[in-house]
Amino acid sequence: MKIANVKGRLSIVVADGQAVDVETASAGKFSSSIHEAYEQWGAFSAWAKTVDASSASTFADADLDSPVPTPRQIFAIGMNYAKHAAEGGFSVPEEPTIFTKFQSCITGPFAQVPILVDGKNDWETELVAVIGKTARNVKAADAFDYVAGYTMGQDISERVTQGKGPAPQFSFAKSFEGFGPTGPVLVTLDEFADPNDIELGCSVNGDVRQSDSSNDLVFSVPELIEYLSARLTLYPGDLIWTGTPSGVGLGRKPQVYLNVGEELVTWGKGIGEMRNKIVAAK
Numbered sequence: 001m002k003i004a005n006v007k008g009r010l011s012i013v014v015a016d017g018q019a020v021d022v023e024t025a026s027a028g029k030f031s032s033s034i035h036e037a038y039e040q041w042g043a044f045s046a047w048a049k050t051v052d053a054s055s056a057s058t059f060a061d062a063d064l065d066s067p068v069p070t071p072r073q074i075f076a077i078g079m080n081y082a083k084h085a086a087e088g089g090f091s092v093p094e095e096p097t098i099f100t101k102f103q104s105c106i107t108g109p110f111a112q113v114p115i116l117v118d119g120k121n122d123w124e125t126e127l128v129a130v131i132g133k134t135a136r137n138v139k140a141a142d143a144f145d146y147v148a149g150y151t152m153g154q155d156i157s158e159r160v161t162q163g164k165g166p167a168p169q170f171s172f173a174k175s176f177e178g179f180g181p182t183g184p185v186l187v188t189l190d191e192f193a194d195p196n197d198i199e200l201g202c203s204v205n206g207d208v209r210q211s212d213s214s215n216d217l218v219f220s221v222p223e224l225i226e227y228l229s230a231r232l233t234l235y236p237g238d239l240i241w242t243g244t245p246s247g248v249g250l251g252r253k254p255q256v257y258l259n260v261g262e263e264l265v266t267w268g269k270g271i272g273e274m275r276n277k278i279v280a281a282k
């Protein structure tokens with residue numbers, strides 16, 4: 001199942017460009033709020049399997065907003081691909097390196113991304129796991145039962161701010177307005193042949209900058225859920241940004257960053273494609 005945020009309303013995608021409005025189709029049993037669906041994911045996903053596709057209407061890419069617009073918690077993992085750790089001058093961590101992105105940076109899959117023109121604004125393509133059930137002390141073997149599905153994320157990062165100060169400012173420098181495109185849809189795990197092997201990548205103006213698979217993750221999605229839930233509670237609708245593969249601008253020789261007017265295209269196999277235009281921040 002694929003779910004989408006069509007003009008702010010919870011929708012089920014039944015074919016390319018075709019979605020069923022959940023509140024209408026369920027006669028109000030489920031509201032138009034996507035976040036509410038995560039909070040009752042078991043009941044919602046059971047009902048969603050019975051939906052009548054003939055009641056779908058068409059939507060355009062521009063109608064899509066983030067499929068996870070208001071996560072209570074956002075976890076992001078640093079250096080979680082060995083080649084990316086190496087290009088940043090880090091060794092592969094022995095435990096997950098965790099920071100957050102602030103909720104206000106979350107934006108849609110086709111939204112404009114505003115950048116500070118005197119900054120060094122970088123791309124980081126990431127597979128994002130969305131929690132579908134409250135999780136505490138969950139073992140890796142059971143962890144996928146707690147995942148509503150996957151979406152894609154672009155962990156846009158302003159490297160000058162990130163490196164300023166006595167300690168790195170990952171959370172702030174990765175949370176400027178518009179720095180969290182997510183989407184284009186949420187896809188449930190039954191749609192993937194192997195939920196530990198999702199091909200992902202990005203291009204800038206057609207030039208491929210990243211291309212890898214989540215089977216290269218240092219810490220897999222189940223391992224991250226076990227690690228996090230051993231220390232805190234994960235809530236429905238929370239996000240785990242699983243880290244980025246190699247190929248970021250910071251790690252290139254010479255370094256290269258995003259420029260105003262460029263189009264950043266981010267994809268995940270089985271999830272789809274986001275297209276974000278880079279604009280100057282006001």
Ligand code: ZN
Nearest residue numbers: 124155243244
């Ligand atoms: Zn990242």
